[in-house]
Amino acid sequence: MARSLIRAAAISVALILPASVMAQGVIGGMEHGAREGDRAAGPVGAVVGGAVGAVTGxxxxxxxxxxxxxxxxxxVEQHxxxxxxxxxxxxxxxxPDSGxxxxEVPAEYGAPHYRYTVVNDQTVLVDPRTHSVVEIID
Incomplete structure (x- = not known):
């Protein structure tokens, strides 16, 4: 019974999630996946949905x-x-913290928790708390 429930939750979540989480990254995908999985199949669906959403995002x-x-x-247009x-x-x-x-990433790009900068002629997305590069936009 439990395996059937998990399998049904995984299938439901896998069909619902991919398109909606592709633009959200790991954290956004995981959060969205958990919400949708919970809605589709309860707590088990939330666990499965979070994992699928994180991978897809x-x-x-x-x-x-x-x-x-x-x-x-x-x-480029910002110069x-x-x-x-x-x-x-x-x-x-x-x-570095300074220099x-x-x-801010404009809201239309859906990355409100990140900042961007240009380093060595490459645009990079950065976690503003740690200044770690999280994505290189090439």
Whole structure:
């Protein structure tokens, strides 16, 4: 009985979630998945939905695949100077607290918890609490 319930919850969540979480990243995808899973199949669905949402959202990154070109164009139009960082920039690098400016991501891109900046001529999304690079927009 429990296996059937888990299987039904997983199928329900897998069918409902992917399109809606692709643009939300890991955290947003996990939160949305848990809500939708709970609505579809109760507590078991919430657990399954959270896991599926996190994976699906993580594949797309913080910005959805369809948002990246528009966001890249937006940043180019802002003409922000590029900060020179001595090391290669990759996800997980912690940028300095000072010397560069962290800009708010406009609401239309659905990443309100992040900031962006330009480092070594690359646009990067940053966690504003830790200054860790969470995504490189290429």
């Amino acid at each position: 993580g594949v797309a990154g913080v910005l959805g695949i369809d948002q990246r070109p528009r966001f890249r164009q937006y940043v 922000h100077p590029s900060f020179h960082y001595r090391e290669p920039v990759h996800v997980g690098v912690v940028l 560069l400016t962290y800009y």
